[in-house]
Amino acid sequence: MDTVTRVNLAVHGVRVDAPVRRSKGAGPSDDGHLVLDGENAALPIVADSPYVIRQGRVYEGRIDLGLSVNTVQRPQFYDLKTADGVPYEKIALLHGKDVLATTVVQTCIRYEESQRCRFCAIEESLKQGSTIAAKTPAQLAEVAEAAVRLDGVRQMVMTTGTTTGPDRGARNLVRSVRAVRQAVPGLPIQVQIEPPKTLSVIQDLKDAGAEAIGIHVESMDDELRRKWMPGKGSVPMAEYEAAWDEAVRVFGRNKVSTYLLIGLGESPDELVAGAKTLIDRGVYPFVVPMRPMLGTLARADGATQPSASVVADVTTRVGALLREAGMLGEEQGAGCAACGACSALKAAGG
Numbered sequence: 634m635d636t637v638t639r640v641n642l643a644v645h646g647v648r649v650d651a652p653v654r655r656s657k658g659a660g661p662s663d664d665g666h667l668v669l670d671g672e673n674a675a676l677p678i679v680a681d682s683p684y685v686i687r688q689g690r691v692y693e694g695r696i697d698l699g700l701s702v703n704t705v706q707r708p709q710f711y712d713l714k715t716a717d718g719v720p721y722e723k724i725a726l727l728h729g730k731d732v733l734a735t736t737v738v739q740t741c742i743r744y745e746e747s748q749r750c751r752f753c754a755i756e757e758s759l760k761q762g763s764t765i766a767a768k769t770p771a772q773l774a775e776v777a778e779a780a781v782r783l784d785g786v787r788q789m790v791m792t793t794g795t796t797t798g799p800d801r802g803a804r805n806l807v808r809s810v811r812a813v814r815q816a817v818p819g820l821p822i823q824v825q826i827e828p829p830k831t832l833s834v835i836q837d838l839k840d841a842g843a844e845a846i847g848i849h850v851e852s853m854d855d856e857l858r859r860k861w862m863p864g865k866g867s868v869p870m871a872e873y874e875a876a877w878d879e880a881v882r883v884f885g886r887n888k889v890s891t892y893l894l895i896g897l898g899e900s901p902d903e904l905v906a907g908a909k910t911l912i913d914r915g916v917y918p919f920v921v922p923m924r925p926m927l928g929t930l931a932r933a934d935g936a937t938q939p940s941a942s943v944v945a946d947v948t949t950r951v952g953a954l955l956r957e958a959g960m961l962g963e964e965q966g967a968g969c970a971a972c973g974a975c976s977a978l979k980a981a982g983g
């Protein structure tokens with residue numbers, strides 16, 4: 634699949650009834666889950682998109698684009714409940730065809746309006762009752778075991794809202810990873826954290842059994858960080874750099890990733906230059922378009938997503954840099970770069 638087509642689908646979305654969707658959660662995506670030419674693809678479901686899915690093919694108007702596509706079917710584990718009556722679907726979700734994703738703590742100390750990341754809706758899914766505030770290690774282990782056994786899940790992503798305390802939520806993930814690995818020893822897990830003040834917790838995450846780690850900065854520009862993420866942007870870039878370096882030391886090159894959002898205000902050249910500095914550090918820059926999702930402040934502000942041409946330009950150039958550096962997303966084993974659904978980087982060779 635060429636990068637431009639993949640980007641057009643990511644930006645303009647598709648018309649389809651997708652049974653597996655994620656909405657109003659942590660981070661910048663809000664999509665239906667599909668398998669496009671064999672790869673996971675999280676695409677916006679847009680009623681007036683020029684792209685429509687019929688009988689397993691993608692059409693632009695009447696033109697068959699030559700891509701096979703399937704919607705991800707509702708997994709069997711969604712129909713189960715824990716012994717104390719919590720539906721598994723409120724504990725973790727299926728992303729793509731084979732990724733189990735959970736937000737271990739669904740609240741964030743940065744969620745008051747003056748501090749919140751403007752593209753994030755972490756507490757909205759909690760308010761609408763589609764998840765629970767905190768998932769226990771035992772609940773996560775139970776759901777992971779069922780998702781692997783019943784639905785062929787091959788990797789797991791654990792993210793968290795930021796908590797008080799110097800570990801900023803990482804310590805809780807250590808306990809969660811340990812419990813899941815005990816229940817399903819072969820399941821690769823990626824953890825996603827803010828830079829912890831106590832860097833030693835990165836080694837603890839590795840020792841608990843995590844395979845890869847995401848420390849997500851979203852933008853390399855301090856002014857834009859403060860504008861879009863007043864709370865998180867107050868964490869100095871030096872703390873990100875220290876955490877990335879420690880994570881590369883502990884987990885290895887290309888086992889560490891960060892999100893870079895296209896559309897916060899950096900030019901394509903600035904984004905690509907920022908991505909290059911990350912690649913030189915051994916950190917995989919997962920470039921994705923910013924989407925003003927329902928429930929976010931960005932949506933209320935009237936922010937718009939970047940154009941497909943800008944997304945294609947940045948993605949193509951970052952994909953080439955990743956290829957040159959020998960850093961493939963799928964080699965991370967677990968996490969967003971390994972899944973690839975929310976970015977077009979895989980189509981661009983990254």
Ligand code: SF4
Pocket residue numbers: 662675728729732734790968969970972973974975976
């Ligand atoms: S890229 Fe990350 S957020 Fe997107 S579907 Fe895959 S695991 Fe989920």
